[in-house]
């Protein structure tokens with residue numbers, strides 16, 4: 001996958017290009033990240049990229065011209081590889097990112113991500129050049145770099161063979177292997193710590209029982225922490241028979257406790 005990011009702070013991306021699973025995927029060529037700084041395209045002698053908002057008010061606004069220079073350079077680089085990239089602006093006003101959206105992003109061949117700063121970007125640039133606006137949640141960051149990195153990290157986990165078998169994304173929360181539910185709890189050595197033993201079933205070596213226990217834990221966690229996910233799956237008629245059975249058992253137990 002080919003990605004370009006338009007950012008005033010390219011060094012921030014070392015967080016994902018130089019560390020962990022993301023850096024390994026980049027080194028192995030699963031994803032290529034190209035960074036374009038709008039400041040390099042400023043025609044102004046101070047290389048400024050922002051100006052005061054029309055109508056007054058606090059803060060500054062990113063100007064069209066430096067961003068357009070960076071966008072054209074990124075599009076030309078994509079075109080030289082025969083790729084046409086979707087242009088995505090990370091913004092608190094976009095659609096809120098979900099695992100489903102990330103999985104769709106991971107199928108793209110090329111993306112151009114835009115990280116805003118200050119009060120944001122001149123609206124005329126967004127209207128003219130941005131294909132999609134995406135938010136990483138209902139809160140406001142100081143800049144779009146972290147949001148771009150969140151999206152890229154999540155995409156990388158979905159790229160074929162980007163993760164080793166041991167950290168496969170297939171059984172993560174929200175993933176297919178977990179039937180869209182939250183992941184089960186995990187334990188490692190030693191068997192007893194903080195006066196807490198590991199749940200016995202995990203030491204049994206009985207694969208079917210372990211699988212059943214994990215599913216039961218996933219359903220329980222989702223019920224306790226994110227009942228909205230279960231509601232949603234129910235509405236979509238996407239609850240498996242196994243999950244329905246566990247759920248009705250859990251609900252019966254809760255009713256019995258209340259009596």
Ligand code: SAM
Pocket residue numbers: 089090091092093114115116117118119120121134135136137138139140141142143144145147
């Ligand atoms: N004035 C803008 C507003 O209230 O909608 C916020 C601008 S914010 C300080 C600066 C930049 O951070 C934005 O242009 C955007 O790129 C990024 N940003 C902030 N919060 C974000 C979020 N929740 N998701 C994605 N990007 C975000």
